[in-house]
Amino acid sequence: MTESPTPIHDTVREHYAERIKSSASCCGDRCCSTDSRLYPVDLLATVPADVSNTSYGCGDPITLASLQPGETVLDLGSGAGLDCLLAAQKVGETGRVIGVDMTPEMIDRARANAKRVNATNVEFRQGYLENLPVDNSTIDVIISNCVINLSPDKEKVFAEAFRALKPGGKLAVSDIVTDGELPEVVRKSLAAWAGCVAGAVEAKQYIAMMEEVGFTDISIKPVFFDKETVDDALNEMKLDAVEYPREAVYKAVYSAKITAYKPK
Numbered sequence: 001m002t003e004s005p006t007p008i009h010d011t012v013r014e015h016y017a018e019r020i021k022s023s024a025s026c027c028g029d030r031c032c033s034t035d036s037r038l039y040p041v042d043l044l045a046t047v048p049a050d051v052s053n054t055s056y057g058c059g060d061p062i063t064l065a066s067l068q069p070g071e072t073v074l075d076l077g078s079g080a081g082l083d084c085l086l087a088a089q090k091v092g093e094t095g096r097v098i099g100v101d102m103t104p105e106m107i108d109r110a111r112a113n114a115k116r117v118n119a120t121n122v123e124f125r126q127g128y129l130e131n132l133p134v135d136n137s138t139i140d141v142i143i144s145n146c147v148i149n150l151s152p153d154k155e156k157v158f159a160e161a162f163r164a165l166k167p168g169g170k171l172a173v174s175d176i177v178t179d180g181e182l183p184e185v186v187r188k189s190l191a192a193w194a195g196c197v198a199g200a201v202e203a204k205q206y207i208a209m210m211e212e213v214g215f216t217d218i219s220i221k222p223v224f225f226d227k228e229t230v231d232d233a234l235n236e237m238k239l240d241a242v243e244y245p246r247e248a249v250y251k252a253v254y255s256a257k258i259t260a261y262k263p264k
């Protein structure tokens with residue numbers, strides 16, 4: 001664990017501990033994992049519904065990663081473990097999956113979910129993305145689903161991901177990024193940070209941070225949300241008492257498929 005988690009870490013951890021205790025999805029019913037706009041239906045059908053429903057992601061890093069048998073996979077912010085369990089099926093008995101998350105309640109649920117589906121090639125480690133509990137150059141593919149936007153120190157997260165990857169290794173991430181300014185009241189809200197909006201950065205800044213630590217062949221492809229999905233997320237952040245231009249949020253925030261490589 002990092003020596004000094006910030007107030008943002010504390011807010012985010014408390015938020016997701018609450019979410020998993022109440023088993024609600026992070027941005028309303030519309031963007032939970034059972035929504036086939038995120039994952040192909042046949043992929044989700046490989047796990048029980050009570051496992052696929054404990055998902056808080058904004059995309060499908062499994063399909064993006066094109067995982068192969070025998071690979072070692074690391075999931076940054078593994079939550080209740082859905083992506084780790086799907087990845088475990090793809091890499092098979094000769095592969096291995098490690099999920100890292102700072103929230104103890106998420107780690108507990110992820111371990112219970114792994115037991116429920118008899119996954120033996122998956123383990124969950126409690127820790128921070130900014131100080132990954134993973135050895136240097138040991139990972140073939142890093143996946144992550146709607147998490148890096150939550151970190152107050154994204155440069156450190158990318159540096160840690162780069163350190164953990166083997167030369168030639170791949171990063172395949174679904175995350176929230178922005179194009180344009182968010183209203184100030186949203187940007188300054190800790191609730192909006194925990195809801196995956198306020199911590200999101202411009203796509204070009206995201207790319208620059210990855211380049212800075214050494215990633216190459218970086219690609220960011222947008223997957224735009226419909227207005228109702230963003231509305232659900234905003235309603236859950238309970239910012240309604242304050243006036244702010246929702247249109248600006250609809251325009252600025254989007255989910256993206258991001259890939260990058262550590263050079264050989």
Ligand SMILES: C[S@@+](CC[C@H](N)C(=O)[O-])C[C@H]1O[C@@H](n2cnc3c(N)ncnc32)[C@H](O)[C@@H]1O
Nearest residue numbers: 016055056057077078079101102103128129145
């Ligand atoms: C939006 S949820 C996504 C969970 C999972 N990836 C999924 O798709 O269901 C974010 C998760 O990231 C974890 N998280 C956020 N910031 C983190 C950090 N800096 N270090 C470790 N875990 C973090 C939270 O505890 C939470 O479980």
